[in-house]
Amino acid sequence: MNAGDLAAEAAARGDKAGEAYWLHVQEVVDQAPPLSPEQISKLRVLIWSDSEPCATAA
Template identity: 65%
Template sequence: MNAEELAAECEARGDMAGARYWRHVEAVVNAAPPLCPEQVARLRVLIWSSDSEPASAA
């Protein structure tokens, strides 16, 4: 689900503040510079390692 879809859901519920929030998030992400290959590689390692950690028993 992307920010525009989340904003549309908020609007459907009448939550205009939520819609503004998600549109702001989308604008900030769109304004960010693209990741360099090294950053992408680091994120892949972090995502992979967080997925491989066992869930803690509560």
Template identity: 70%
Template sequence: MDAEQLAAECEARGDMAGARYWRHVQAVVDEAPPLSPEQIARLRVLVWSDAEPHTEAA
């Protein structure tokens, strides 16, 4: 789900502040410079490790 879809959902609920928020997030992301290959590799490691289930010690 992208920011525009989230904004549309907010508008459907009548939440104009939420829609403005998600459009602002999209605008900030659009202005960001592209990630370097090194940054992409680092993020992949972080996302992959975060995808594993966390267990609580008893």
């Protein structure tokens, strides 16, 4: 699900504030520069490590 989908859902519910919020989020994301290869590598490591159960959790 992306910001456009969430904006459409909010509009279907008649939630104008929610729709405006998600449309703004989509606009900001669309203006962001593409990720560098280094950033992609770091994100892959973070996503991979988050998918493993934490053995030290109490």
